[in-house]
Amino acid sequence: MSDVTVPTTKRAKKAAEGPYGKIGQAINELDDRLGVAKGGRTFMDKIFPDHWSFMLGEIALYSFVILLVTGIYLTFYYVPSVAHVIYHGSYKPLDGQSVTQAFASTVNISFAVRGGLLMRQMHHWACDIFVGSIVVHMARVFFTGAFRKPRELNWTIGLTLMILAIGNGFLGYSLPDDLVSGTGIRIAYSIMESIPLVGTYLAFFVFGGNFPGTATIPRFFILHVLILPLVIIGLVTAHLFLLVRQKHTQFPGEGKTEKNVVGTPMFPVFMAKTTGFLFIVGGVTALLGAFAQINPIWQFGPYDAARISYAVQPDFYMGFLDGALRIWPSWSFASFGHTIPFEVFVPAVILPGIIFNIAYVWPMLERKFTHDNEIHNLLDRPSQRPKRTAAGVAVLVFISMLFIASSTDLIANFFHLSLNYVLWAMRFLVIVTPFIAYPITYKICKELQGVKGGGKRKTPNVVTRTVEGEYLATPTPSYSEDVMEELHPTPVPIFIEAEPDEPVESGVRTVDR
Amino acid sequence: MISSLARRLPLLLAVGFFTAGPLLLFVGPANALNYTQTTRRNAGTPNSTISVKKDGKVVKYGNKYIIYKAPSSDLDALGEALYMENCASCHGAQANGVPANGTSGAFPDLVGLGPATIDFWVDSGRMPAKDVRAIEAPRRQPALTPNQALAISAWVNSLSPSYPDIPTPNLKNANVAEGAALFALNCAACHTIEGDGDALAFDTFAPSLRHIPAFQVVEAIRTGPANMPRFTGNLSDKEVDDIVQYVTTEIQHPNNPGGFGLGGLGPVAEGFVGLLLGVGILVLICYWIGERS
Amino acid sequence: MLIRVSNENYTTQKGRESWGPKGYIAYSKLCTHLGCPVGLYEQELQLLVCPCHQSMFNVTNGAIPEFGPAPRPLPQLPLYIDAEGNIRAQNGYDQPVGPGFWERHNV
Numbered sequence: 001m002s003d004v005t006v007p008t009t010k011r012a013k014k015a016a017e018g019p020y021g022k023i024g025q026a027i028n029e030l031d032d033r034l035g036v037a038k039g040g041r042t043f044m045d046k047i048f049p050d051h052w053s054f055m056l057g058e059i060a061l062y063s064f065v066i067l068l069v070t071g072i073y074l075t076f077y078y079v080p081s082v083a084h085v086i087y088h089g090s091y092k093p094l095d096g097q098s099v100t101q102a103f104a105s106t107v108n109i110s111f112a113v114r115g116g117l118l119m120r121q122m123h124h125w126a127c128d129i130f131v132g133s134i135v136v137h138m139a140r141v142f143f144t145g146a147f148r149k150p151r152e153l154n155w156t157i158g159l160t161l162m163i164l165a166i167g168n169g170f171l172g173y174s175l176p177d178d179l180v181s182g183t184g185i186r187i188a189y190s191i192m193e194s195i196p197l198v199g200t201y202l203a204f205f206v207f208g209g210n211f212p213g214t215a216t217i218p219r220f221f222i223l224h225v226l227i228l229p230l231v232i233i234g235l236v237t238a239h240l241f242l243l244v245r246q247k248h249t250q251f252p253g254e255g256k257t258e259k260n261v262v263g264t265p266m267f268p269v270f271m272a273k274t275t276g277f278l279f280i281v282g283g284v285t286a287l288l289g290a291f292a293q294i295n296p297i298w299q300f301g302p303y304d305a306a307r308i309s310y311a312v313q314p315d316f317y318m319g320f321l322d323g324a325l326r327i328w329p330s331w332s333f334a335s336f337g338h339t340i341p342f343e344v345f346v347p348a349v350i351l352p353g354i355i356f357n358i359a360y361v362w363p364m365l366e367r368k369f370t371h372d373n374e375i376h377n378l379l380d381r382p383s384q385r386p387k388r389t390a391a392g393v394a395v396l397v398f399i400s401m402l403f404i405a406s407s408t409d410l411i412a413n414f415f416h417l418s419l420n421y422v423l424w425a426m427r428f429l430v431i432v433t434p435f436i437a438y439p440i441t442y443k444i445c446k447e448l449q450g451v452k453g454g455g456k457r458k459t460p461n462v463v464t465r466t467v468e469g470e471y472l473a474t475p476t477p478s479y480s481e482d483v484m485e486e487l488h489p490t491p492v493p494i495f496i497e498a499e500p501d502e503p504v505e506s507g508v509r510t511v512d513r
Numbered sequence: 514m515i516s517s518l519a520r521r522l523p524l525l526l527a528v529g530f531f532t533a534g535p536l537l538l539f540v541g542p543a544n545a546l547n548y549t550q551t552t553r554r555n556a557g558t559p560n561s562t563i564s565v566k567k568d569g570k571v572v573k574y575g576n577k578y579i580i581y582k583a584p585s586s587d588l589d590a591l592g593e594a595l596y597m598e599n600c601a602s603c604h605g606a607q608a609n610g611v612p613a614n615g616t617s618g619a620f621p622d623l624v625g626l627g628p629a630t631i632d633f634w635v636d637s638g639r640m641p642a643k644d645v646r647a648i649e650a651p652r653r654q655p656a657l658t659p660n661q662a663l664a665i666s667a668w669v670n671s672l673s674p675s676y677p678d679i680p681t682p683n684l685k686n687a688n689v690a691e692g693a694a695l696f697a698l699n700c701a702a703c704h705t706i707e708g709d710g711d712a713l714a715f716d717t718f719a720p721s722l723r724h725i726p727a728f729q730v731v732e733a734i735r736t737g738p739a740n741m742p743r744f745t746g747n748l749s750d751k752e753v754d755d756i757v758q759y760v761t762t763e764i765q766h767p768n769n770p771g772g773f774g775l776g777g778l779g780p781v782a783e784g785f786v787g788l789l790l791g792v793g794i795l796v797l798i799c800y801w802i803g804e805r806s
Numbered sequence: 807m808l809i810r811v812s813n814e815n816y817t818t819q820k821g822r823e824s825w826g827p828k829g830y831i832a833y834s835k836l837c838t839h840l841g842c843p844v845g846l847y848e849q850e851l852q853l854l855v856c857p858c859h860q861s862m863f864n865v866t867n868g869a870i871p872e873f874g875p876a877p878r879p880l881p882q883l884p885l886y887i888d889a890e891g892n893i894r895a896q897n898g899y900d901q902p903v904g905p906g907f908w909e910r911h912n913v
Contacts, residue, residue, distance in 0.1 A: 052803025059795045093693040093763045110770070117771055128787030129795065136792060179697060179706060180780075183842060183858065190840040190905040200907050211841070273802055280798050288791055293771035294783050299763075300697075300706050306835065307697040308843040309706035310719070310857040316784025325840065325875060326859045332877030332906060341906030343875045344840060407781045409860065412712030419712045419860060420873055702845035702857050713848060714855050714862050714873070740848040742809075 048270045049250035049263035059133035062281035070123040079105040080221035099302040106176040122289030131317040145380035152363040154242045171224040182303025194344035323405030386445030393441040394434040401430040578754035581678040584667035592668030629677040631666035633732035680731040692759030708764035819868040825884040832883040836904035839876040
């Protein structure tokens, strides 16, 4: 009656399923058919070097996930139309006003939809965090030289992602059709119109006619919720694929060379960390969304071409453009029956063009000047490359000053200064501060290079008391992994080993699975 | 340009902000002005619907939105004493802007400004000025009581009776939604849409509207203190009443869900919070979990 | 936008002698910088300020920009007062309103 091969007890049944239980069995079944285990194994064994700054990009990735989730919720209730309706909702100061459907639906999301305001605020905060963390991540990549060969392509993709994030942020900011964002669209239209020769046609094409048109909001909507997110998702995938393919960079240290990657595997250590981080990013965004008000459009009211509020600024990632527009002098060209509005075209089109193009070609520029055409998998410490670090700091200072220039009125009001003097001061500071920042950074880097034990963790001193009562401080030896080696860039073998491909006469080829 | 308080403009000054889109080129200006003329009746001068007269003097006029009332002449004597004590050193004993040393034009002439003007400046604590050479006299804790301010305005007005008188808005008849729209059209360009005020040209400032009593809002709109334009013909008493309702409710006690308001500074403050709190905390967390394996 | 600066007929510039009847003068509300509504008027300074980028236009001399990034004066609308006392426009603006663009003829 009792057969030893048939498990009767629970424990025996479990043992028969093997060490991974039913899930393991299911995966086995799946693997028999799809053959995913090999790829999955490679993925799970991927090595991530341990340094906190390597996780900055994940803030951006996870805030993008939050943007997608909250954004989907918002699309359920948002109406992308500029048809006018009479608002009759719970917000009394707007009751009876003629507003666009876009505005009315956004106010309804804030006041009538359950959880709508939280979702809206989380979406907006996540956007600010998304762009901000991209900048921080980019700064890490730049200052450590992680953009060097072979990772120039990924630098380019990352930069494109940042521009797309900024662009999509602006589009989303414009969707509620409130007073502040409507002024922003008006300015965007004028900027596009300022381009010589093609500006008028371009503005008509993009905005679907003269400002304020009825096509703008629906177009912005489809760009914001479908087209740009798809492009961003595609580029993020490429970004991560290249990261896996090219393996992660690492800081120099014991046992770390150009040819290896020292770190913890994807599973389980890194997986646990990064999943935890996803929830932390979500948590911080939710806290901000719940406790810090952002973009109270119901106070701004609907957009109307004659209405305007003082102290209107764009979101922070567009601030540098607004600042440049404020401080640029009124140099316009008008002759031969044509007008070139340099006072708009230069700060709003040429200037960002120069900034982003320098960023795009920076890896090439650096290769050209250093004649360093080697493959680098070990990172620089910022102090080791004083010129690059100083140049990066100078550009960051320049952009930050432009950002500060976008709030001249608030600075003047806060410190009770003359608005005109503040503006003149900003004109001066924007030009001068980068030239001050460069030599200071350069000098600091040079000094840091000379510091003994620079870049290593500090070791404790052991204080002992001799029998005579004298105190002695003896430094303990430095941590073994902090001992630097003299490292020289060495070429690494090419990653893809192409196998000889010998076609059979019949044209039929045999490929390994 | 900067020494502007000395060069006061002619006081008949009105700014019309047309609701039509600016691209419409004022194709129908006739309508616009008819509008102005029909509503002028309620613009703070006493030819409006209800008016009570006593021995030829107008003491009270207005409508169901705003009642303008002249300060009682019983206060004249008190007002004169207070004026001589607090104001005469600059504005002169005749209130004509000529102080005892005889330099005319250095200080504003107060004759014929109407009680609401005098009352606004004194009752909002701007006058007596702390720094007489300053470009603007900012709002302060009033040095004189409301009754003393009324007394001074009564005495100055007795020199040459004029309008507007002291207003009392009736907020029961106001429509807050129309006030919101009018506020965005007429007020937000200087005071910001959240009513916090901001720095204007050449060291002048638009004050915050967060703590201003209702009747002072009317006084400011009707008299145009300092750099503020005087709104008379283009805003009817009903419209002023609507704006006052909006300012005293939604600007001063906003129904404002969504957490801390970040001082109404808009995207600048939001950017700082997003970068410092949001990204900053996440980078710190990054540092915290990144350094553990 | 319409401003009343005095009781007398107001001349802002040569050739505009009849444009400001009884002190009423009208300017385009579109800033010549980026097209924001120039809705901020300071009566003592007699300045129109654009709330977006703080261009300042002097009302008394034909809205010539005094400060900030705006390159051109605000176009002025010639006004007259008809027999019934209504303010009317003599004709339209003599130039395009708002920000600059390629096809704009310089005037």
